[in-house]
Amino acid sequence: MTTAHAAAVAAIEKHTFAEPWSEKQIAEICGKYGVVARVCEDENGDVLGYYSYNTVCGDGYVNNIAVREDVRGKGIGKQLMRDMTYTASLYGLNGLTLEVRSSNVCARGLYESFGFKSAGVRKKFYQNTEDAIIYWLDVGGNDNFKQN
Secondary structure (H helix, E strand, O other): OOOHHHHHHHHHHHHHHHOOOOOOHHHOOOOOOEEEEEEEEOOOOOOEEEEEEEOOOEEEEEEEEEEEEHOOOOOOHHHHHHHHHHHHHHHHOEEEEEEEEEEEEOHHHHHHHHEEEEEEEEEEOOOOOOOEEHHHEEEEHHHHHOOO
């Protein structure tokens, strides 16, 4: 992901999250030390989805992963997850962690299909009303990390 992608990523954020990152916030993480941020583009260079995570003390903290609304259900989320887990293994990270709304059954299913395990709950994490499920993935020894 580069600053040239920031507007497209911000548009996806706006249609995906209740508290979206701004275009400025997205541009600020591009190229920042310790941040891995990647996009999935179509043949025309249009952004279909993205992810970003911070590397902290040998672990990866997932900021966001999202797919453009009009192309959901076409395997792009799985491609992004494969790439994210693969890059984490290349960087030698111990694992990845993230939070997801307890009501987001679709995302939880995707994470669990990649081996993420529930590691706890953050009560009223989202807008002080909805719980977040904390997920953890050990990076070592997971076959999903193979780049296909």
